[in-house]
Amino acid sequence: MRMIATREQGGVEMWDVVVIGAGPAGSAAASMLAERGRRVLVLEREKFPRYHVGESMIPFTNVPLRRLGLIEKMQRSAFVRKFSVQFIQPNGRASQPFYFFTRYGSDIAQTWQVLRSEFDQILVDHARSRGVEVLEEVEVMSLLREGERVVGVRIRERSGDERDVRAVMTLDCTGKESFAAVRNGWRIRDPQLNKVAVWTYYESALRDEGIDAGATTVAFVPEKGWFWYIPQHGNRVSVGVVAEGKYLTRGGVKDARAIFEREIGENKWIEAHLAPGTQVGPHYLTSEYSFHSRHCGSEGLLLVGDAFCFLDPVFSSGLMLALKSGVAAADAVDAALESGDIAPCRFENYASNLRQGIENMRRLVYAFYAPGFSFKQVIDRHPELAADITDCLSGDVNKDFSRLWTAIREFVEIPDELPVGGPLVRAA
Ligand SMILES: Cc1cc2nc3c(=O)[nH]c(=O)nc-3n(C[C@H](O)[C@H](O)[C@H](O)COP(=O)(O)OP(=O)(O)OC[C@H]3O[C@@H](n4cnc5c(N)ncnc54)[C@H](O)[C@@H]3O)c2cc1C
Numbered sequence: 027m028r029m030i031a032t033r034e035q036g037g038v039e040m041w042d043v044v045v046i047g048a049g050p051a052g053s054a055a056a057s058m059l060a061e062r063g064r065r066v067l068v069l070e071r072e073k074f075p076r077y078h079v080g081e082s083m084i085p086f087t088n089v090p091l092r093r094l095g096l097i098e099k100m101q102r103s104a105f106v107r108k109f110s111v112q113f114i115q116p117n118g119r120a121s122q123p124f125y126f127f128t129r130y131g132s133d134i135a136q137t138w139q140v141l142r143s144e145f146d147q148i149l150v151d152h153a154r155s156r157g158v159e160v161l162e163e164v165e166v167m168s169l170l171r172e173g174e175r176v177v178g179v180r181i182r183e184r185s186g187d188e189r190d191v192r193a194v195m196t197l198d199c200t201g202k203e204s205f206a207a208v209r210n211g212w213r214i215r216d217p218q219l220n221k222v223a224v225w226t227y228y229e230s231a232l233r234d235e236g237i238d239a240g241a242t243t244v245a246f247v248p249e250k251g252w253f254w255y256i257p258q259h260g261n262r263v264s265v266g267v268v269a270e271g272k273y274l275t276r277g278g279v280k281d282a283r284a285i286f287e288r289e290i291g292e293n294k295w296i297e298a299h300l301a302p303g304t305q306v307g308p309h310y311l312t313s314e315y316s317f318h319s320r321h322c323g324s325e326g327l328l329l330v331g332d333a334f335c336f337l338d339p340v341f342s343s344g345l346m347l348a349l350k351s352g353v354a355a356a357d358a359v360d361a362a363l364e365s366g367d368i369a370p371c372r373f374e375n376y377a378s379n380l381r382q383g384i385e386n387m388r389r390l391v392y393a394f395y396a397p398g399f400s401f402k403q404v405i406d407r408h409p410e411l412a413a414d415i416t417d418c419l420s421g422d423v424n425k426d427f428s429r430l431w432t433a434i435r436e437f438v439e440i441p442d443e444l445p446v447g448g449p450l451v452r453a454a
Contacts, residue, residue, distance in 0.1 A: 041067045042363055044178055044193035046166045048074065050345055051331025052199030053149035054352025055359075057094055060156040062360045067191060068160040069181055074150055078142035079225065079310065081264050082242045082256045082342040083108065085126045085134045086421030090349035092133070099148060104259040105138040106240040111419075114245040118294030123241055129416050139240055139256050139264075140345075169196065169206060169327065174452055176326035194326070195359050195368060199352070201332040204319060212320040214446060219316035219338045219391060222274050224286045224309060225254075225266025231303030233257050242342065247292040249273045250395050252340065255299065265300065268314060268340065282309035314338060316391075318384075322377035324450035325370050330355045334447070335384050340394055343387050346421040351380050370449035381447040383423035389431060389440045390418055396438035408433045 043059050045052045048070035056066045091097055110123040127135035154160055163184040170178040170190055178192035198206040207213040233239045243255040251269025258264055267274070267289045274285050286309050290297050318335045322328060331348035358376040362368045393399055405412045414430040434440055 039067075039191055041065050041178075041191065041193040043067070043195045043197060043359060044069065044191055045197045045199055046179060046205060047071075047199035047201060047331075047333070048150045048153075048160060048162070049078070049146060049199060049201050049331065049348065050149055051201075051333070051348040051352040051355075052197065053146070053153045054090060054094060054349045055197055055199065055330055055356045056158040056160075057149070057153040057156050058353055058356030059360060060153065060158045062356075064360065064363065066153075066158045067193070068150070068153065068158055069164045069166055069179065069191070070150075070160065070162050071165040073162050075143035075147045078146060079264075079266075079312075080339065080344050081140050081142055081258065082254065082345075083137040083140065084342050084346050084419070084421040085130060085137050086423075087137055087346040087349060088134055089421075090346070090353045093353050094149075094152065094349070096148070096152060099152075100138055103138075103144075103148070105140045105145070106257050106259050108137050108139050108240045108242060109135070109237050110241045112238075112241055112243050114243055114293065114295040116246050116248065116293050118298065120295065123238060124416070125237075126420065129413065130420070134420070139242070139258055141258055141260075141262075166200075166205065169209070174325055176324065194363060196327050197330050197355060197359070198323075198327065198333045199330045202336045204317070204329070204333045204336075206323075206327060206329060207317075207319040207321075207333065210321070210324075214318050214320055214444070216316035216318065216337075216388070217441075218395075219314070219388075220270075221268050221314040221338060222271040222311065223266055223268045223314050223339070224274065224282050224289075224311045225264065226283075226286060226309045227306050228263045228265060228300055228303035229261050229306050231263045231265075232299040232301075233263075243295070244340070245293045245296050247289055250397065251289070251292075253289070253293055253296050254339075255296065262306075263299075263303065265296070266310075268338075271313070282311040285311075316388075318444055318446050320446050321450040322380070322447050323370060323373055324452075326368060328355055328359065328373055328376070334380065337384060337388060338391050338395075340391055341387060341419055343421060343423075347380070347383065347387075350383070354379065370451045373449045377447045377449060379424060381443070384447075385443045386418055386423045386425070386427055389427075389434070390415075392440045393434050393438055396440075399434075399438045403437055404430075404433050407436070 112123040245253040
């Protein structure tokens with residue numbers, strides 16, 4: 027067992043935990059650790075509030091939000107309340123909306139559509155209020171190592187000055203850029219989830235009425251492509267299309283705006299809902315290569331949120347996984363610090379719980395994209411499995427869904443678990 031120092035050492039800044047990135051994963055982990063009295067420093071490259079995509083929550087996002095003590099704040103916020111999700115065929119025909127209250131109690135039955143600049147600011151303010159030190163416009167340049175052990179980071183401040191910050195544990199919460207996984211050669215592309223997303227914002231576009239006003243709509247275009255339509259406060263709608271690159275760029279169209287405008291015509295519901303609106307701001311484009319990290323960390327290092335795994339956004343699982351992993355990482359790191367032993371094997375449960383949830387969600391994503399497949403086929407043949415599909419899509423992902431996978435495999439192939447994610451444990 028190693029004893030851990032948690033104070034200044036010879037004039038060098040020494041933190042219990044340094045967190046790279048103040049997104050949902052980083053702020054959640056930092057808040058929970060500071061609540062337990064840990065000395066936490068968060069380093070964020072951007073100046074907040076900053077723009078970020080990823081605005082629709084699924085119901086079980088409420089669980090980590092409750093652990094963070096943020097449900098009341100969310101209830102008082104201007105964020106649009108989300109009670110349901112609906113699916114629309116290219117001809118404009120809508121499915122019956124799925125209302126979360128038909129399965130869950132009031133603590134889960136409603137969630138939110140957020141503006142990330144505001145939501146992430148709430149999270150970071152919350153962390154500060156619990157005593158976390160947050161430095162903005164500070165970029166982490168490299169990991170500091172002593173032998174195999176990560177002992178902090180080298181940072182570049184806005185002035186251009188560089189200095190070292192040392193910590194017992196370093197949490198990589200850098201999102202899809204996955205700072206440590208890239209540098210360690212741990213990043214593995216998901217074999218088949220390789221989509222492109224193009225999105226923008228509209229003002230005064232159509233909204234459905236009453237309880238449906240905050241619904242997420244998934245509207246299909248050909249070849250298993252889909253639009254998201256996310257109503258936000260301030261009369262805005264976030265709307266984007268996700269599909270295979272070769273479908274979106276057919277006929278040599280490469281420009282984001284041109285791609286987006288052509289796809290509008292591929293779904294009658296999207297066309298009708300956007301018609302009265304005004305497009306605002308840029309058109310964004312990104313490659314959506316889902317990836318996994320071979321390891322969740324090594325001695326002194328733990329990966330959290332998208333930095334550990336980025337999954338195709340079709341089921342809006344990113345915020346739930348980022349917040350959930352932030353809270354879980356804080357539990358695991360706090361226990362390790364308490365025991366004075368930060369050996370990588372202490373993070374095996376953290377990794378296996380997260381991977382279980384990711385793998386369950388990933389199988390649904392694969393099924394969704396399989397040609398000719400629909401969840402309705404499964405429910406028609408196995409009505410008793412409708413609840414399992416709902417639970418997984420709602421974010422209750424750490425359950426045994428083996429009966430569901432057997433049933434889905436009657437229709438399409440879905441992948442086995444990837445044998446990745448455990449901590450890097452080196453031989454003594
Ligand atoms: C097109 C698209 C649509 C999506 N839609 C949804 C959705 O509807 N619902 C949903 O739940 N999720 C969605 N997601 C996923 C969601 O955006 C992410 O899962 C979520 O933001 C992950 O949070 P995070 O804290 O792990 O990372 P991030 O939110 O990306 O935060 C990482 C932070 O780290 C900082 N950082 C990075 N590198 C450094 C460095 N070297 N030094 C200092 N700071 C650094 C960044 O500036 C950033 O602030 C979508 C994603 C995409 C791409």
